[in-house]
Amino acid sequence: MTRTVDVFWHDACLAHDPGEGLWELPGRWPWLDEPETHPENAARLRTFRSVLRRGPVAPHLRWREGRLADVDELAAVHDRDYLAFVERACAGPARVAVDVNTVVGPGSWPAVLAAAGSALAAADAVLDGSASLAYALVRPPGHHAQPAASDGYCLVNNPALAVARARAAGLRVAVVDWDVHHGNGTQEIFYADPDVLTASIHMRHGAWGASHPQTGAPDEVGTAEGKGRNVNVELSLGAGDTAYARAFDEVVAPLVRAFRPDFLVCASGFDGSTFDPNGRHNVTAAGYRALGGRVADLADELTGGRAVVTQEGGYLRGYAALCLHGLVEGLVGVPEPLMADPLAYLPDESATHPERTDADLAAVRSALAPHWPELGW
C-alpha cells in the first residue's frame, strides 16, 4: 500500500533573491569570468517543484496552496524586535547581509512569510486530518534561524513554527533533521522544552561564528526540563547512505520511540548529497529514498502516520532534485525505485570504514545514556 504526500507551495517563495555567491559564501568573486548565483536561489526550488511535477512519483502527490504567515504567527518562536529588524532589512531597494552568510533584498520578506505560512498550512492540514504526510516545499530555509538571530540563509524557523503549532494543540513533538548542517536554530528554540525532542544528523562542522555559536556536538543535550531532549548525531566527513541509515536506526529511531511523540516534524536538506558544494557527505538518491521510507514507517508506528516535512538545504540543484524525488518515493512507499540515478558512483566512506560511524554513534549514546536509562546505553 502506498501513501499520498501533500505538497505545499507558494509562488512568493521564489521572490527572495540573495544575488551572487560562490559555494556557501555570498557576494561577488572578482576573479571569476562568469559570476555564480548564490547557492540558495530560486532556480533550485523551481527545479525541486519540477522534478515532483514531472517525475514518476507525481501521481502519488497532491499539490496544495501555501499561504502567507502573519507576524503574530512568527512570534510563536521569534522575538518581535528581531522580526521587525528583518522586515526593515528587506524593505530597502538594495540587498543587505544580515549576518555573515544571509542576504536579503526587496522580495525577501514576502518569501519569508510564504515559507513560514506554507509550513504552517502543512502543519494545520496534518492537524485537521486533511493530510497525513505534508511536505512544505519552501525557501528561504529555516532550521538555522534562532529566536533573535538569522543564520545560514535562514531568517524564520519554518520547522519550529510547525512544531509550535502542534504544541499549541497539546501534542508532544519529535523533530528529525537530516540537512547536512546542524539544526542549531531548532535546537535553540526548544532547548529547555521537555515536550519537544530535537534530533539532528549532520556533518562535524562545529560553530561558525557569531550567528552560529552552537557546536552541534553530542554533548549539547538540552537544558533544565529539556535535558536529554536534544540529540546531535555528528557524522564523520565522507559519511554516506550507510551512516545515515545507521544513525537513524541505531540512535534516532530508538530515542523517538522512547519519547513517544504524537507528531513528527522533519527538516529535510539534501546538502548531505554526494556532490553538494556546501556539504562533505556522500548520501545518494537511494540513501534519501531509504531515509524517507524509515521516516514514514516511524510515523505510521508512532503518530498515526502524521508528519510535516519542511525543505531546508540542497544546493547542487540537479542532483538535489534527484535526492528529493528519492526521498518522496520513500515517503510514498513505492515498492521499487522509480527513477534511475546515473550519478551514484562516489564511494560510501561509511560502508568502507564502519568504525568511524561506530565511534560517531557511540559518542551520541554515551552523552544521552544518563537521560534515557530505559535504552540501556
Ligand SMILES: [Zn+2]
Ligand atoms: Zn544545510
